[in-house]
Structure formats: C-alpha cells, structure tokens
Amino acid sequence: MNIEDLKLLYGIGCLVLGLIILSPTLAMVISLPGGERFSELWILGPEHLAENYPFNIVEGQVYNISLGVANHMGKTEYYVVYVKVRNQTEALPDSLNGTPSPLNPVFEYRVFLRDSEVWEKEISFSLREFKFENGSCRVSKLVLDENSIDIGKVAFWDAENRGFYLQLFFELWIYDSKVMGFQYHNRFVGLWLNATLTA
Amino acid sequence: MKRFKFTIIMFVMLTILLFNFSRVCYTVDRAEAEKALNDAESAVASAYLAVVEAENVGANVSKLNLKLRVAGECLANASNAFMLGNYEEAYAYAVNCTKIVEGLVYEAEALKEETQKSREERFFVSAACSSVGLSFLFVFSLFGWRRLKAFYVRRVLKMKPEVVEENEHRGP
Numbered sequence: 001m002n003i004e005d006l007k008l009l010y011g012i013g014c015l016v017l018g019l020i021i022l023s024p025t026l027a028m029v030i031s032l033p034g035g036e037r038f039s040e041l042w043i044l045g046p047e048h049l050a051e052n053y054p055f056n057i058v059e060g061q062v063y064n065i066s067l068g069v070a071n072h073m074g075k076t077e078y079y080v081v082y083v084k085v086r087n088q089t090e091a092l093p094d095s096l097n098g099t100p101s102p103l104n105p106v107f108e109y110r111v112f113l114r115d116s117e118v119w120e121k122e123i124s125f126s127l128r129e130f131k132f133e134n135g136s137c138r139v140s141k142l143v144l145d146e147n148s149i150d151i152g153k154v155a156f157w158d159a160e161n162r163g164f165y166l167q168l169f170f171e172l173w174i175y176d177s178k179v180m181g182f183q184y185h186n187r188f189v190g191l192w193l194n195a196t197l198t199a
Numbered sequence: 200m201k202r203f204k205f206t207i208i209m210f211v212m213l214t215i216l217l218f219n220f221s222r223v224c225y226t227v228d229r230a231e232a233e234k235a236l237n238d239a240e241s242a243v244a245s246a247y248l249a250v251v252e253a254e255n256v257g258a259n260v261s262k263l264n265l266k267l268r269v270a271g272e273c274l275a276n277a278s279n280a281f282m283l284g285n286y287e288e289a290y291a292y293a294v295n296c297t298k299i300v301e302g303l304v305y306e307a308e309a310l311k312e313e314t315q316k317s318r319e320e321r322f323f324v325s326a327a328c329s330s331v332g333l334s335f336l337f338v339f340s341l342f343g344w345r346r347l348k349a350f351y352v353r354r355v356l357k358m359k360p361e362v363v364e365e366n367e368h369r370g371p
Contacts, residue, residue, distance in 0.1 A: 022329050025329045108282075
C-alpha cells in the first residue's frame with residue numbers, strides 16, 4: 001500500500017465517522033419516502049372467513065357478515081363506508097373511471113383509522129316484506145344492525161341464474177382535505193342475495 | 200311573609216315544571232336536524248384536519264384519535280337517523296357529536312405547537328452535538344493523519360534494503 005492509498009482510506013474512514021456523528025441530525029431533516037399507499041375494504045362470512053357468505057335469503061332471517069377497513073395511507077384517515085342496495089338493472093360503481101354508484105346510500109359507517117390500523121364490524125342484516133308477483137320480487141325492507149330501512153327494491157327473475165337477485169354492496173369513501181369533503185376511494189365490495197321463500 | 204314564601208316556592212316549582220314540559224314537547228323538524236348535522240360534520244372535519252396536522256409534526260395523537268372515533272360513530276348515527284327520517288334522534292346525535300369534538304381543534308393545535316417546540320429543541324441539541332463531534336473529528340483526524348504518516352514512513356524506511364559492504368559479504 002502506498003501513501004496515496006493510505007490517504008484515501010483514512011479520508012473515507014473519517015467521512016464515514018463524520019456521517020455517523022451527523023446521522024441523528026440528518027434523521028430529523030431528511031424524511032425517506034414511504035411504501036405504497038392504499039386502503040383495504042373487505043367483507044367476510046359469519047365464521048370470519050372468506051366463505052359461507054349469505055346467498056339464499058329467507059324473509060326475516062338474520063344473517064351475519066363482517067365488514068373491514070384497513071388504512072395504509074401513511075397517516076390518520078377519515079373514511080365513510082356507504083351501504084347501498086341495487087337490483088340487476090341498477091348501476092354499480094365504475095372501477096375504471098373511479099366513480100361511485102349513482103344510488104343513494106341506505107346506511108353509513110364512519111371510521112377514523114391511524115396508519116396500519118384495522119377496523120372491523122360484525123353486521124347483522126335481514127330482508128323483510130317480500131312480495132312475489134309477475135316474475136318479480138319486491139323487497140320492501142332491509143334491517144341492518146336493528147335499523148329498519150325502507151329500500152323498496154324490485155328484483156326480476158333471472159332465468160339464467162334462477163333467482164331474484166339483489167346486491168348489498170359497500171362503497172369506501174375517504175375525506176380529502178383538498179376538496180374539504182369525501183371522495184369515492186374506488187373500492188367497493190358486495191354480496192349477491194337471492195330472495196327465496198325457503199333456504 | 201308566609202304568603203310571600205309560598206308564592207316564591209310556587210313560582211320556582213312552576214318554572215321547573217314548565218322547563219321540563221317544554222323539553223318534552225319540543226320536536227325537531229327536518230331543517231333543524233339538517234343544520235345540526237351539517238354543523239356536526241364540519242366540526243368533525245375541522246377536528247380531523249387539526250389532528251392530522253398535529254400528527255404530521257410527529258405529535259402523539261392517540262387520545263385525540265379516540266375522541267374522533269367516538270365523534271365519528273355519533274355522526275354516523277346522526278346521519279343514519281336522518282336518512283331514516285328520525286329527525287329528533289338525528290338532532291340529538293349531531294349535537295352530542297359537536298360536543299365531543301368541542302375544543303379538539305385547540306387541543307390539537309396546542310399539541311402541535313408543543314411537539315414542534317420540543318422537536319426544535321431536540322434538533323438544536325442534536326445539531327450542536329454533531330457540530331462539536333465534527334470539530335473534534337476534524338482536529339483529531341489531522342493529528343491522526345500526521346501520526347499515521349510518520350508511522351508509515353518509519354515502517355517503509357525499515358523495509359529499505361541496507362547496503363552491505365563487499366568485505367563482509369565475501370568472508371574468509
């Protein structure tokens with residue numbers, strides 16, 4: 001090793017030592033970019049698994065599901081989950097354009113979640129007052145968490161899938177401080193429910 | 200005097216009864232409930248924004264978050280009651296929600312200022328320590344380099360081959 005190599009090695013050693021000494025101050029100034037930012041929305045069946053979701057719905061019978069939201073946005077977020085009901089002819093949210101369903105919500109949940117925090121709620125629901133006539137089934141009421149809601153939805157007979165189908169779906173909205181209001185967060189989950197006389 | 204006392208007692212009792220009766224009879228219409236709901240929504244939104252600002256400077260906002268969560272539930276109840284046409288319940292929940300977040304903005308702002316202050320102090324101490332450390336490093340590295348260089352030169356000189364005299368080499 002010649003003197004120039006030794007000089008270089010010594011200089012690098014001093015630089016590394018200098019950086020170690022500076023690191024507590026640098027850590028307070030430099031903020032490293034976080035990972036990918038996103039939110040999760042899910043529903044689980046009665047056993048808290050992604051199976052055995054209620055499907056054939058008998059009038060008045062109570063069914064349980066779990067609704068969950070997780071925040072990975074890097075800060076506390078303010079969410080609203082809108083509950084909506086539609087039949088096969090009504091519009092779903094548009095995932096490509098990021099627009100929500102034009103249907104009015106029938107119920108809502110509001111959640112504040114810190115980063116990496118999860119919110120889960122067990123939801124019980126039942127459909128009431130079925131009226132089968134002329135190839136359609138009118139469902140008048142949805143009872144959600146003991147709140148009786150007039151929905152007045154008509155499900156038409158689906159010959160292909162053999163049933164009267166309604167969809168109970170949940171849209172995730174997030175509070176946007178720029179617009180000072182809620183914006184659709186382009187996430188929704190739903191359950192197809194077949195209105196039947198017997199299970 | 201006795202009559203006067205009786206009149207006063209009767210007046211107080213009637214006032215209390217009237218107050219309670221008016222509360223029972225008081226009904227809330229849609230407009231009132233809607234206004235209360237809007238007020239509650241904006242109060243919760245302001246509180247949320249203040250809490251996020253405090254969180255951004257590194258404040259521990261878990262207590263404030265807890266309040267926000269309760270307020271959020273209350274606001275959802277108010278909104279759901281309103282959607283179901285139960286305006287009295289919606290009004291009561293909305294008023295309660297506004298009460299829960301009352302003062303939360305100031306709390307968050309105070310927490311933010313406190314955190315910023317302590318952060319600035321910590322930064323100052325850290326910067327001062329780093330400066331002292333770097334100064335020491337600079338001085339000691341110069342001395343160190345001189346010593347290291349001298350050590351290196353001595354070692355190199357020791358390695359230099361010595362000139363051997365011819366006579367010594369030849370032998371007898």
